[in-house]
Amino acid sequence: MVKSTQKHIAVIGGGWAGFAAAAQLTQFGHQVSVFEAGRTLGGRARRVSLQGVDVDNGQHILLGAYRQSLQLMRAVGMDIDDAFLRLPLQMIYPPAEDGMQFSAPHSKLVPAPLHLVLALLKAQGLSGADKLSLARFSSTARWMGWKLYEDCSVSELLQRFDQTARLCKLMWNPLCVAALNTPPERASAQVFLNVLRDSLGASRAASDMLIPKHDLSALFPEQAASFIRTKGGSIVVGNAVTGLSKDPQQSGKWRLTLTNETALTAQSIPYDGIVIATNSSNAKRLLKSAQSDTVIPAFEFEAITTCYLQYPASVRLSRPMFALLDDPSQNKWAQYVFDRGHLHSEQAGLLAAVISAPQESGDLDHAALAQAIADQLAQSLQLPALNQPVWHQIITEKRATFSCTPGLQRPQNATIDTNLVLAGDYTAGDYPATIEGAVRSGMAAADLLR
DSSP, X not given: OXXXXXXXXXXXXXXXXXXXXXXXXXXXXXXXXXXXXXXSTBTTSOEEEETTEEEESSOOOEETTOHHHHHHHHHTTOOHXXXXXXXXXEEEOOTTSSOOEEEOOSOTTSOTTHHHHHHHHHOBSOOHHHHHHHHHHHHHHHHTTTOOSSOOBHHHHHHHXXXXXXXXXXXXXXXXXXXXXXXXXXXXXXXXXXXXHXXXXXXXXXXXXXXXXXXXXXHTHHHHHHHHHHTTOEEEESOOEEEEEEOSXXXXXXXXXXXXXXXXXXXXXXXXXXXXXXXXXXXXXXHHHTTOOOOOOOOOEEEEEEEEEEOOTTOOOSSSEEEOOOBGGGTBOOSEEEEGGGTOGGGTTXXXXXXXXXXXXXXXXXXXXXXXXXXXXXXXXXXXXXXXXXXXXXXXXXXXXEOOOTTOOOOOSBOSSTTEEEOSTTSSSSSOSSHHHHHHHHHHHHHHTO
């Protein structure tokens, strides 16, 4: 829908939340200017170059349930079928590990929830008691409407639902850490149920796992930037917004202060609205500069570590991804491994091992951690050659996500100031700090300024 009265709106932050807001506002017919301090678009989900290879600052996976992310990608011209490797819901461990093999059927003719019933019946590595436990959890959660009277930790929830220790170890705990990036003993059960509701509890396609074939900057932010430019908007990179101020002559309008003082045009424009789409710390700083009384609570944060390991191009795993049994006491840190050769022919032999919410692994230097992960992969996948990668690179986002704890109070998109809104995965919503959470927040912020 195009607005009859066009506004000029500044979006501060070129991550997924910022570009979701900017793309939505552009669709509303407004003129948008996006300001990004870095040189690469995407924020905490962006492209990096390693040894001449374009990868991401962390290996990501999306879900078919990420409805608003997929909707917005299509709106800015992204071919979704080309952009992702779509896999049916699965939790598959290497055969040499004491894990399990749980995979929904490939056929689109099998509707939900029958696809999960069939996956459970065919699952290997789970006892009858484990399968009954999983079925009981699913049916009870549906009966409850995926809602808790009072939030608790995921560990407490699993205990209440009488989930077996093996099922917790092989399925629920890894899913919790992957989705919320918070250990189950500290993670919000209600937010976990929200994710399960929209994936396991929805349509068959909603539970599909989507592995990006494009790097995260190209997947949406850069595509959105091109879309915005074609509609008359502008994208400014490498220039941080250091302050906001209310226009002294025009009520409800705002002015920016930029690091690069030569950008006089941007600084002199009175904007009809501002979207602060930075991380929470920078949002606090900008609100303070604007003399706003809006309060953003203090958050605790969790890291995500991705270890890239390059092997000869002939090295190829039998599947695009495997779950792994992590055990710090045995120097096994990785929880998932992805074979990027399944995504890009030019990245044959490149594996990405992921450690969500790393704890003790932070005490190891990069060389020791990379070697430990290489040893873990060689043992788990029964491929001795994985002991000796050609090169490795470890990337740790120390403040990748907020700690998604029970009852966490997150700020609303609206502030107490006219035409000033917040966007970011840390704002109030059903989802944890994920790409979908960021996109939903950006679109909600845009709606407030439409």
